[in-house]
Each structure stands twice: as structure tokens, then as C-alpha cells.
Amino acid sequence: MGHDSFPFVVTSGDFNSDNQIDLVIANYGTNNIGILLGTNKGIFVNQTLFSTGLNSHPYSIAVGHLNDDTHLDIAIANHGNKNIGILLGHGNGTFMNQTTYSLGDASPYAIGIGDFNKDKRMDFVVTTNSTNNIAVLFGYGNGSFANPILYSTGSSSSIFVGIGDLNKDDRLDIVVINNDTSSIDILLGYGKFSFKNQKTYSTGSYPISLATGDFNNDSRWDIVVANTNDNTISVLLGYGNGSFADQTKYSTGSYPRSVAIGDLNNDTRWDIVVANLNDNTISVLLGYGNGSFADQIKYSTGSYPTSVVVSDLNNDTLLDIVVVNSKDNTVSVIIGYGNGTFADQKQYVTGAYPQCIAVGDFNNDNRLDFAVSNSYDNTVSVLLGYGNGSYADQKKYVVGGYPQPIAVGDFNNDTQLDIIVANALDNTVSVLLGYGNSSFARQRKFSTGVRPSSIAVGDFNNDTRLDIVAVSVYGRNVSVLLGYGNGSFEKQTKYSTGTNPLYVVVGDFNNDTLLDIVVANNFDGNISVLLNYDTGALAHRITFAFDNGSLLQSVAVFDFNNDSLLDIVFANYGTNTIGIILGSSNGTFGNQTMFSTGWNSRPYSIAIGDFDKDDQMDIAVANRGTKTIDLFLGNGKGAFNIQENYGNGFNSTPLAIAAGDLNNDGYLEIVIAYDGTDEIDVLVAHDTKSFRKQKTYATGSRPSSVATGDFNNDTLLDIVVVDMYDDDVSILLGYGNASFAHQSIYSTGSGSIFVAVGDFNNDRVLDIIVANTMNNTVSILLGYGNGSFLHQTTYSTGNRPTSVAVGDFNNDSLLDFVVANFYDNTVGIFLGYVNGSFGSQTTYSTPPSPRSVAVDDFNNDKILDIVVANVYNNTVSVLLGYGNGSFAEQTTYSTGYHPEFVVVGDFNKDKLLDIVVANWQSNTVSVLLGYGNSSFAKQLTSSTGASPSSIGVADFNNDGQLDIAVTNSGDNTVTVLFGYGNGSFANPIAYVTDAFPNSVAVGDFNNDSRSDLVVSNLWSGTVVLLLGYRNYDFEKQTTLITGNESRPRSFAFGDFNNDSQIDIVVANSDTNTVCIFLGHGNYSFTDRISLLTESTPISVATGDFNQDSILDIVVANYETEKNFAAANEPSPYPSNTPILLAP
Structure with missing residues (x-):
């Protein structure tokens, strides 16, 4: 690697058209860029240098097609020489000499390429250290660029630029990072639209009015022009590229003053209607659909018809005609028959010397109204339509001096029609904003050119806001006023036309989705076509x-x-x-x-x-x-x-x-x-599923057990609590939002200690069963289905019943129940009858002090069995059912000390039932995994809080594995243990309750599809509601060793051995290596594979650099002037070759 090259940035592209990735590097220190051509082995050949100029110090580079020759070109930000350098590529890895574009006194930092003005030519944006810190240079598509357009954001050290469409308007925007102001700037691209120089087309003598439509059904816009001096109209057929064929003329009446189009005979072809000023008629010319028209048919109007409009005025789906008669101050309504013929006119009074007319629904009654400009009294008349072709008397609104052309549109985006009118003597347009009830606000004026004679409306900059174009007769131009969408407009922008322009229309004449302008030049005998284009800004x-x-x-x-x-x-x-x-x-x-x-x-x-x-x-x-x-x-x-x-x-x-x-x-x-x-x-x-303490509800004295159910059939969960000292149950009806109605109380037996629910009389309404430990009974309370219950019916049990469970033990589809008789060392079976009553108990022996009972099918014979927790024997007993209400002798399994409560569930996901027991004195829960044949494995234990007394089971964190919630009476908590799905549990997470929590039930009390907890607290006389909510956390799954003193700095993912499993590559800065861990798809990985790099690799990325469909690796080395690439080949270890960035 050469000395003092200081490579600042590298980017990639195919510079020699061989479908291999090449690299280009900006060498700040040696004032050049280096090109390294890639091979199909992922190796890069020695670089070729291209000078960027003495003291240029290239700071950043960008790659793109700058001259549309399919060869990649390069743009360089030359920080030292304060310019942008362009190297046009030959497509063989060589480039033309650099062409530079000065940035004045600004030194460029970052450069980006994009099409900012949507002309399909690449432009570029540069950030600089100047007060005008952003420069945009628009491309001509031939490798040359316009002078920079400068923008300021208040920073003088903008070091990074990003390009993208941030506001989804299909235009590129810019994001800039400023390191001097600790800020980012966002500059939004928008369409700055302009119009090209006019192109003219000959018409008849003194053209005065225009209309556009597709007269030959080729989906291209055509033009019709009214020529006043030779009493003709000219039809110019469009080619769809903004140019037009020579005119074809058709005779009209005397002095044709206005022209309009529509399908007047319902043959799906455009027809033409012309207002003839001197002979007080209109001419109707029916179209053949091929661009030609039949001879005119005339209809009488009022005196001096100056403006004509076509619309359906009587809601019969047939087009009608309305004409402004300026000399007799009327409008003529001519109803159409739909076959190209028309009824006689009917006239309505307007203001003085009416000039032009526009049609719209101004009062939202689905009937067309019209507005007329009155030149002599400086007003606009609004005539409301009745929907049958007749109209109410006019209502006038004051506008500017000598109003002539008029148009309608929604200029403030309130969905109500507004009116605009051009005032010839004021050189303004007046905007009257409509209220939608046929009334209008006072005018607002905006300047135009001198003597505006015609206006049109359209969205010229594609911002969904209506704009205005006005023709200036004496100014020989058109003025474009861009709308803000609130009823106001920007200052006008003027564009030249011919002599004495009198009329303007708009349309997309070159199919580029931008509205263009056509103007009739009265003295020149021609029309001007101004095509719209996007300059970008x-x-x-x-x-x-x-x-x-x-x-x-x-x-x-x-x-x-x-x-x-x-x-x-x-x-x-x-x-x-x-x-x-x-x-x-x-x-x-x-x-x-x-x-x-x-x-x-x-x-x-x-x-x-x-x-x-x-x-x-x-x-x-x-x-x-x-x-x-x-x-x-x-x-x-x-x-x-x-x-x-x-x-x-x-x-x-x-x-x-x-x-x-x-x-x-x-x-x-x-x-x-x-x-x-x-x-x-x-x-x-x-x-991890967390719980929030939502609310505490008072119960009776010494609540000892809680259960849930829908007791009033409103699909919302309710709560039932037994109160030991009050000898009753409390019913709390739920509202479905975690709040409950005041409790209703029903009497039970003495020393009520446990509650369960079930439908004992098959009326599809939940009932309640309570174990009364002091008078050796159970109470049955049959529900009405509205949240209320019958008085209890009691059944004698053994001595000190402490728990009850419900199930169908004899397969008669009627619920039975089993009771744990604590002092008798028995369980009692009560078989149910169809009316909700029960027979006498049948008892089965257990070990000493049965405290808790649960039922389920432990041997997969589809018959319910029983499991009992025996407090002083430190066991659980399993009694297998015969399906006729009788049971086999018990089998016992050891638990922890003082098993207080027992529940059943599949805790290891083998589809076989397991048993979980709360051990009061051991402060543990025991898990006995079932084999599915009524036998169980030895217990597995997990810690809880102090004196666990009750268990609730559910999948609290929605991971498909059962979890448990345990009440701990000794430390006033509930602990949640999340299951791993193998019979073991995570460490408990504790939530504080009230005094001496002794029972827990699970349900969704606020309808969020997550399990909540309700806990009864014996000593405080309350139930506490804890609402469940999702809570995600991370836990360590796998540790991968990268080597002694390796210091991993960066990593990337990819499938390096094509086994469809994700692998990891790590850059180790202190051992100058990258190491690869091949994944097995189960969080386990192979031992590392290490590759040497240059000094201090700090960043790693992946890509297919040699186009062999196999991922390769590229590494940035911090302390040398080399980077590193490894081409992944189908061999045990990839080869690697250092890349020399500059000599």
C-alpha cells in the first residue's frame, strides 16, 4: 500500500462491462481515484489511477449513468479545489479526462446522484462547508451539467447526504447531517414547473376562442379555433407529442366569437358548437369521429352571443347549450334532444353587458347553476338551476373592473365550488370562495398581466391544488398563478405568446402527465403551444x-x-x-x-x-x-x-x-x-408476562377460596369468593374492563372453605358448590343465569371437608363431585342427577389428611380419575376411575413437606397429564411427570415464596407452554413460574398481594386475550386483581468464543455454506481476523473458522462479489490502507486476497 494516500471512501460498480463488481477509491492524500477491476474469483487486480488535480483532495465519490450511454460514470467531490469532477466511462475500465464544475468558495464533502427533476437524466447534490451548504447540479443527459443551484440550511459543515423519497410524492428528497450544529436537515423535492418557448401553428384570420378534445378517437388531444374575420373554425389534430397537423377549416356564421365541444347526438363522437356574434346564432357541427365534421346547423340566440357552454342543464343525460347575449343582457338556454337538434331558446336576465359564462353546482343540490360575468356593472351574476332547464332570478356579486372571462373550481380544497373572473381594467383576477349554499365570500384579487382577456384552470405543478393561467392582451404573454390550496395564489410567472393573445385553454398535449397551454394570437392568425416541463427544486x-x-x-x-x-x-x-x-x-x-x-x-x-x-x-x-x-x-x-x-x-x-x-x-x-x-x-x-395490581375489592370475613365463571351469561367473567367467617359466598359480576359490580351475598354452611363451579342441572347456566368444613357439608347454589342464585341445598360429607372438584365420573353426561374429607382420611364421591340433586356419598380411603383434590384422565382411557394431596403424609394419591362412579385403590407418590394444593396439566408437552403440588412447609412446588398409564416420575421441585397454598395454571406468556401462579401465604405474594415446556420452570417472579393470600384463580377479566389473576386474601378480607400484560425481555441462549484477545467489533449474517441456515461472521480487531460460525438452525454453531485480515478490522459486510451465487465477505481495516475481501469458494476454507487501495 502506498504512503500517505489516505483513502477516504470506496464504492462499487461494473466499470468494464464484464458483469463483475469493480471498486473505486477516493485517495484524499494523493489527489486521485483508484479503479480496481474485479474478477470472477472475487479478486481485484492492481488499481489504475486517475488524477483529480493538484491539491484536489477527493473527499467522496458517487457512481451513475451521467450521459445515457449504458457505461458507468463517476462524480467526485474535490474538497481541496472546491469543485465537482466528472469522469465519463468508456465501459472498458478507462475514463475520459476529468471535467470540473466550480462550487465557488465552497469545499464539497458528500455527493449523491439522482433524478431530482424527473427528466430521466441524472443530477447530483453536494454538501459543502459554505454558508450555502447544499448545491444541486441538474444534468443535461450528455455528461454535462448546469451551474449549481445553492441552498442554505444554516450549517457550514454538512458532512453527509442521503437521498430518498421521504414523503411518498414520487420525488427525491435529501437528508443532510450537520456536525457543527448537531442537527439533521431534510429538504423536500418538489416540482418547479416552467413552460418552454412557444411553438406556433397557423389558423384562420383573427382567432379568438379555443377548445380541446379528441376529435379523431386516437387518444390524443386536438384543438378547435374560432376565427372571427373569415367566419370559420380551424381544427388541428394532435400527434400526442406536443405538435399538431395543419388546420382544416369549416364554415360558421358571421364573426364566430366562442367555441365549445360535446357529444350532442350521443354517438360517442365529439361535436362542436360556435357562437356567431354578428348574426345572433349558434352553429352546431356534428363530428364523424375521424377528425372531420358535417356542415353547420344554425339555431337562434339573443343579441350578440359572446360565449357558449355545453352541459346537461335539465338532468336528462342529454347535453344542452347555454349562450351569453351581451347586447340584450341575457343568457339563452337551449335544451338538446340528444340527436343533435335543439329546442328554441329560453332567455334569462343578467347584469349589464354579460361577457362569459361558467357552469357548476353552487348550492350542492345536484342541479347545474351558472355564473355570468357582467362587464358594464362590474359584477358576477349567479343563476340557480331548478334541474329542469329553468333558472331562478340572478344574484349579483361585485368584482373588479370590466370582468370578462370566468371559470369555476375548488380553490381552497373545501369541496365547495368557487368562482374566478378576470378583470380587464384592473389587471387582476377576482376569487370568490363559495360556501356551498349558493352564496360567496367577498372577492380577493391577484395581479395578472395587462388587460387579461381569458383564463383557464388546472393543476400545472401536480400538487393537487388548482392553479390559474390568464392571457394578457397588451402584454403579449400568459401569467401562471400557482395555488396554495387555501384560496390564495403565488405571484404570477409570465411566459411570452404572440400578438394580441385573446384566449387560452389547457391540456396534456404531449402525454407527459403535465398540463400544457394553448393560446389564440388574434393579430398573428395563429396559436401558440407552450409545453410544461419540470425543472425540479x-x-x-x-x-x-x-x-x-x-x-x-x-x-x-x-x-x-x-x-x-x-x-x-x-x-x-x-x-x-x-x-x-x-x-x-x-x-x-x-x-x-x-x-x-x-x-x-x-x-x-x-x-x-x-x-x-x-x-x-x-x-x-x-x-x-x-x-x-x-x-x-x-x-x-x-x-x-x-x-x-x-x-x-x-x-x-x-x-x-x-x-x-x-x-x-x-x-x-x-x-x-x-x-x-x-x-x-x-x-x-x-x-415474561408481567402483572399489574389493578384493584382491590372488599369481600366478607376471611375469604378462603376464589373461582371464576360467567354467572349472568353476558360473556364476561365474574368472580365468586367464599367467606369462611361469614358462612357465605360473595358474587362480583364483571364489566369486562377489569372492574366489577358490588358484591351479592348468598348464605352457605358453617366454615365455608372452598368453592368450585359447574352446570349441575344441565340448564346451560353455571351453578356453585361450596365445601363447608365446620358442619361437614357441601352447599349447592343453582344459578338463574342472571347473576343470582337459589338458596343452598346441602349434602352431608365426611369430617372436615376442605376441597371439592367436579367431573362426570359415571359417563352419564351429568356432573358429579368429589370431596376431600380431611379428618376422615377419605374422599367422598357424589353422583349427580338430572335435576341438579345428588345421591349420598361413597367414600374411598386416602393417606392421612387429604387437603386438596383434582380430577382428570391420567391413563388415557377417557374415564376421569382423581388425585389427592395428603398434607401429613407428604404424598399425592391417584385413584383410577372405572367409568361407573367407582374407583380403584389409590397409588401414592412422594411430594414435598405438607402438600397443600394439587393441580393437573401437561407441563412437558408430551400430551400426557402431569401433576403439580404446592408444598407448604418446603416452600416449593413438586412436578410429577405422567407416563400416560396412571404412573408418574419422581418429583421435580422448583422454589416458590413462603408457604405456598394455592396454584393457578395457564399459558401466561402465550409461548405454548403451561406456566403456574402460586399464592404464598407466608410472605403475602403471588409468584409466577414460567414453564420451559420440559417440566421445569424459570425462577419465580413475585407480586405483592394483601395479607395471607390463600387462593388464586385465572381468567381474562379485561378481554385483552391475556390471562389475569384474582387472589383471595384471608386476613385482609379482600380479593386482589392482577391484570396480565405482555412484557418481552431477552435471555442468553448461546455464547460464541471468538478467540483470546480477539475483541470482536462488528458482525454480519449470511448463509455461507448454502445449507439454508443463517451463519455469523465476526470482525476481530485485536487479532486481525474474521471468524465464521456456521449455524445449525437451532442456536448452535460450529467452532469458529478464522481468516487473517490486515491490521485492525473494525467492520464486516457480505455480498456476492463474483456473481457465483455464493456469499463473500468484505472487511474494513482501520489502521492500514488496505481493505480485505474473501471470495467464498466451494472448499473447506475461503481464499482471501488483500486489496491494495493506492500505491
Whole structure:
């Protein structure tokens, strides 16, 4: 590598047309660029140097097609010589001598290429160190460029430029980074439209009026002109490229003054109507559809017809004609029959000397009205239509001096029609904004050229806002006034025409989607065609300055609120926040919304992805200060919820993170590199499911058990609680929003200790069963389905019943129940009858002190079995059912000390039922995995809080694996243990409740499709509602060793061995290597494969550089003037070749 070349930037392209990627490098120190041609082995040959000039110091480069010859060209920002250099390529790896474009006193930094004015020719934008810090040079398409157009954003050190369509208007915009003001600027591209010099076409003598339409059905615009002195009209057929054929003339009446078109005989061909001033007639010429017309047919009008319009005035779908008669101050309405013939006129009075007419629905009654300009009394008359071809008397509005041409349109985007009129003596146009009820606001005036004689309306700059074009008779020009969309207009821009221009129409005559202009030049006997074109411009500069001390470290771009507009997220290292600014449809951005990452967190690196698989983008942030990763879950509307961090803290400081799906499961993982370590970690996002204490509800005295159900058939969950000291149950009916009605109370037996629910009388309404431990009974309360219940019916049990479970033990489709009789060491079976009553109990022996009972099918014979927790025997008993209400003798399994509660579920996802027991004195839960044949494995234990007393089961984090919630009476908590799906559980997460929680039930109380908890608290006489919400966190899955003292700095993902599994490549700065870990698709990877690079590799990327469909690697080396590329070949180890950047 040569001395002092100081390569600043490298980019790629195919410069010799061999379909191989080549490289171009800007060598700041040696004032040249180097071209390295790529081979099909991923190797680059020695570079060829091209001088950029003495002391030029090339700072950045861009590549593109600058002269449309299919060969790539190069644009260079020469910082030292303050110019832009262009090297046009020959397509063989060589280039023409540099052509330069001066930037004056500005030194360029960054350069970008794009088509900013949509002329299909490449332009470029440059950032500089000048007060005019942005320059745009428009290309001519032949490799040459116009002089720079300069813009200022207030910065004098704009070091980076990015190009893209930020506001979805199909125009390129620019983003600039300013390092002197700690800000970014956004400059939106817009269409700055102009009109080319006129091209003229001969007409008859003294043309005065125009209309446009497709007269020969070739989908191209044609023109018809009224010629006053030779009593003809001229038809000019268009070629669709902005040019027209020679005229064809047709005779009219005397002094044709105005022309209009429409399909007057319903044959789908355009016809023509002409107002003839001197003989007080109109001429109708029916079209043949081939560009030719029949001879005229005349109809009488009033005196001096000066303007004619065609429309359906009586809502019969047939076109009619309305004519302004200036000498007798009337308008004539001539109703059409739809066959090219017309009824006699009917006249309506206007103001003095009416000149022109426009038609529209001014009062939103779906009936056409018309507005007439009155030159002698300086007014506009509005005549409202009745929808049958007749009209109300006029209402006048004052305008400017000698109003003549008139037009209608919605100029303030309120969906109501407005009126504009050109005032010949004022040299203005008046705008009357309509209210939609046939009334109008007072006029607003805007200047035009001298003596405006005609106006037209159209959107000339494609911004969806109506603009105005006015013809100036004495100025020999047309004035274009661009609309702001609020009823006001920019100052006029003038374009030259012929002599004495009298009339103007608009249309797209060259099919480029831009409206063009045609003007009738009365004295010249011709028309002028002015074609619209887009010159492109930048405007609406937006600057985002960050808080002092924000120390911006990382920026990422994505559409976070699903509006198809890009938004921006920042990591603010100094203020311990991330900031979001949301993009708007006009290219602006909202105020920054900041989300805290915690005190002294120092957010440093950002990764974006959908980590919770809800199709909304989330943000992961690596914090150097707290050595953690924070996860912000997006809601798809631009807002984010930070997730609780349950200790994903690291021993080392995170340096960089990236997101990718490493095991093809559709979920993104995080890869993290640390500062000063020799390893990278793979972290998996998972839902830890958190709970919030929502509300506490008072119950009776000593609530001892809680259950849930829909007791009033409103599809919303309700709660039932048994109150031990009050001998009753409390019913709390739910509203579906986590709130409940005041409790209703129903009496039970003495010492009510446990509650369960079921439909005991098959009326599809839930009933309640309660175990009463002090009087040795169970109470049955049959429900009415409206939240109320019958008085209890009691059944005798054994001594001290403590628990009850419900099921159909004899397969008669009627619910039965089983009771644990604590002092009798038995369980009692009660078989149900169809009316909701039960027979006497049948008992089965258990070990001492059965405390809790549950039912399910443990041996897969489709018959319910029973499991019992025996407190003083430290066992569970399993009694297999015969399906007739009787049971086999028990089999016992050891548990922890003092098993207090038992539940059933499939905790290892083998589709076989397992048992979980809460062990009061051991402060554990025991898991007994079932074999599906009524036998169980030895217990596995997991820690809980103090004195676990009750268990609830559900998939709390929606990962498809059962979790458990345990009430801990000894420390007033509920602990949640998330299942791993193999029978083991994560460490418990504790939530504080009230005093002595002793029962828990699970349900969705706020209809968010997530499980919530309700807990009864014995000593405080309350139930506490804990609402579940998703909470994603990261846990370490795999650690990959990158080598002793390797110091990984950067990584990239790719499939390097074509096995459809994602692999990882890491750049190790201190060992001058990259290492590759080949993935197995299950978070495991092969041992590293190491490749030597040059000194201090700090960045790595991947791509197919030799077009062999195999990924290759490119590495940036910090402390040498070489980069490194490795071409991946189908062999055990890739070859590698250092690339010399400059001699």
C-alpha cells in the first residue's frame, strides 16, 4: 500500500462491462481515484489511477449513468479545489479526462446522484462547508451539467447526504447531517414547473376562442379555433407529442366569437358548437369521429352571443347549450334532444353587458347553476338551476373592473365550488370562495398581466391544488398563478405568446402527465403551444436539533406507525433516552418523542425488528452504562412500551447489536458484541408476562377460596369468593374492563372453605358448590343465569371437608363431585342427577389428611380419575376411575413437606397429564411427570415464596407452554413460574398481594386475550386483581468464543455454506481476523473458522462479489490502507486476497 494516500471512501460498480463488481477509491492524500477491476474469483487486480488535480483532495465519490450511454460514470467531490469532477466511462475500465464544475468558495464533502427533476437524466447534490451548504447540479443527459443551484440550511459543515423519497410524492428528497450544529436537515423535492418557448401553428384570420378534445378517437388531444374575420373554425389534430397537423377549416356564421365541444347526438363522437356574434346564432357541427365534421346547423340566440357552454342543464343525460347575449343582457338556454337538434331558446336576465359564462353546482343540490360575468356593472351574476332547464332570478356579486372571462373550481380544497373572473381594467383576477349554499365570500384579487382577456384552470405543478393561467392582451404573454390550496395564489410567472393573445385553454398535449397551454394570437392568425416541463427544486427545509448533551450515537429509519412514511429513531447517549420523530405526508416530521432507557444507561446501539411477532416494529437498545438491553415494543401507531428488565444485564459493556432470525422460527434474535471481550452472545426474546395490581375489592370475613365463571351469561367473567367467617359466598359480576359490580351475598354452611363451579342441572347456566368444613357439608347454589342464585341445598360429607372438584365420573353426561374429607382420611364421591340433586356419598380411603383434590384422565382411557394431596403424609394419591362412579385403590407418590394444593396439566408437552403440588412447609412446588398409564416420575421441585397454598395454571406468556401462579401465604405474594415446556420452570417472579393470600384463580377479566389473576386474601378480607400484560425481555441462549484477545467489533449474517441456515461472521480487531460460525438452525454453531485480515478490522459486510451465487465477505481495516475481501469458494476454507487501495 502506498504512503500517505489516505483513502477516504470506496464504492462499487461494473466499470468494464464484464458483469463483475469493480471498486473505486477516493485517495484524499494523493489527489486521485483508484479503479480496481474485479474478477470472477472475487479478486481485484492492481488499481489504475486517475488524477483529480493538484491539491484536489477527493473527499467522496458517487457512481451513475451521467450521459445515457449504458457505461458507468463517476462524480467526485474535490474538497481541496472546491469543485465537482466528472469522469465519463468508456465501459472498458478507462475514463475520459476529468471535467470540473466550480462550487465557488465552497469545499464539497458528500455527493449523491439522482433524478431530482424527473427528466430521466441524472443530477447530483453536494454538501459543502459554505454558508450555502447544499448545491444541486441538474444534468443535461450528455455528461454535462448546469451551474449549481445553492441552498442554505444554516450549517457550514454538512458532512453527509442521503437521498430518498421521504414523503411518498414520487420525488427525491435529501437528508443532510450537520456536525457543527448537531442537527439533521431534510429538504423536500418538489416540482418547479416552467413552460418552454412557444411553438406556433397557423389558423384562420383573427382567432379568438379555443377548445380541446379528441376529435379523431386516437387518444390524443386536438384543438378547435374560432376565427372571427373569415367566419370559420380551424381544427388541428394532435400527434400526442406536443405538435399538431395543419388546420382544416369549416364554415360558421358571421364573426364566430366562442367555441365549445360535446357529444350532442350521443354517438360517442365529439361535436362542436360556435357562437356567431354578428348574426345572433349558434352553429352546431356534428363530428364523424375521424377528425372531420358535417356542415353547420344554425339555431337562434339573443343579441350578440359572446360565449357558449355545453352541459346537461335539465338532468336528462342529454347535453344542452347555454349562450351569453351581451347586447340584450341575457343568457339563452337551449335544451338538446340528444340527436343533435335543439329546442328554441329560453332567455334569462343578467347584469349589464354579460361577457362569459361558467357552469357548476353552487348550492350542492345536484342541479347545474351558472355564473355570468357582467362587464358594464362590474359584477358576477349567479343563476340557480331548478334541474329542469329553468333558472331562478340572478344574484349579483361585485368584482373588479370590466370582468370578462370566468371559470369555476375548488380553490381552497373545501369541496365547495368557487368562482374566478378576470378583470380587464384592473389587471387582476377576482376569487370568490363559495360556501356551498349558493352564496360567496367577498372577492380577493391577484395581479395578472395587462388587460387579461381569458383564463383557464388546472393543476400545472401536480400538487393537487388548482392553479390559474390568464392571457394578457397588451402584454403579449400568459401569467401562471400557482395555488396554495387555501384560496390564495403565488405571484404570477409570465411566459411570452404572440400578438394580441385573446384566449387560452389547457391540456396534456404531449402525454407527459403535465398540463400544457394553448393560446389564440388574434393579430398573428395563429396559436401558440407552450409545453410544461419540470425543472425540479428543493424546499421546506426542516432541521432537527437535539438537546444539549444528547451525544447522538445511533440513528435508524423505519415506518413505525404504518402510514407508509419513514420515521426516525435516535439513541441519545447523553440524555439516556431514545427519540422518535414520525414522518408526515408532506415530508415534515413531528416533535421528538423521547423514551427513557433509565438513569446512567447510556444508550449506544439500536436494532429494529418485530421481536414479539405482532407484525409491528419494535426497538432494541444496547445500553453501555447499565450493561443491559432495553426492548421497546411498538404498537404500530408510533408509540412504544418499554418492557420490564428482569436481569438481562451483562458483565461486559455492549458495543454493537444486530437482529436476525437465526433458527428460522419466524422470531428475531439479537447478536451482541461487547467492549473488551472475546465472545459474542445470541439472545432470544421471550414474553415474561408481567402483572399489574389493578384493584382491590372488599369481600366478607376471611375469604378462603376464589373461582371464576360467567354467572349472568353476558360473556364476561365474574368472580365468586367464599367467606369462611361469614358462612357465605360473595358474587362480583364483571364489566369486562377489569372492574366489577358490588358484591351479592348468598348464605352457605358453617366454615365455608372452598368453592368450585359447574352446570349441575344441565340448564346451560353455571351453578356453585361450596365445601363447608365446620358442619361437614357441601352447599349447592343453582344459578338463574342472571347473576343470582337459589338458596343452598346441602349434602352431608365426611369430617372436615376442605376441597371439592367436579367431573362426570359415571359417563352419564351429568356432573358429579368429589370431596376431600380431611379428618376422615377419605374422599367422598357424589353422583349427580338430572335435576341438579345428588345421591349420598361413597367414600374411598386416602393417606392421612387429604387437603386438596383434582380430577382428570391420567391413563388415557377417557374415564376421569382423581388425585389427592395428603398434607401429613407428604404424598399425592391417584385413584383410577372405572367409568361407573367407582374407583380403584389409590397409588401414592412422594411430594414435598405438607402438600397443600394439587393441580393437573401437561407441563412437558408430551400430551400426557402431569401433576403439580404446592408444598407448604418446603416452600416449593413438586412436578410429577405422567407416563400416560396412571404412573408418574419422581418429583421435580422448583422454589416458590413462603408457604405456598394455592396454584393457578395457564399459558401466561402465550409461548405454548403451561406456566403456574402460586399464592404464598407466608410472605403475602403471588409468584409466577414460567414453564420451559420440559417440566421445569424459570425462577419465580413475585407480586405483592394483601395479607395471607390463600387462593388464586385465572381468567381474562379485561378481554385483552391475556390471562389475569384474582387472589383471595384471608386476613385482609379482600380479593386482589392482577391484570396480565405482555412484557418481552431477552435471555442468553448461546455464547460464541471468538478467540483470546480477539475483541470482536462488528458482525454480519449470511448463509455461507448454502445449507439454508443463517451463519455469523465476526470482525476481530485485536487479532486481525474474521471468524465464521456456521449455524445449525437451532442456536448452535460450529467452532469458529478464522481468516487473517490486515491490521485492525473494525467492520464486516457480505455480498456476492463474483456473481457465483455464493456469499463473500468484505472487511474494513482501520489502521492500514488496505481493505480485505474473501471470495467464498466451494472448499473447506475461503481464499482471501488483500486489496491494495493506492500505491
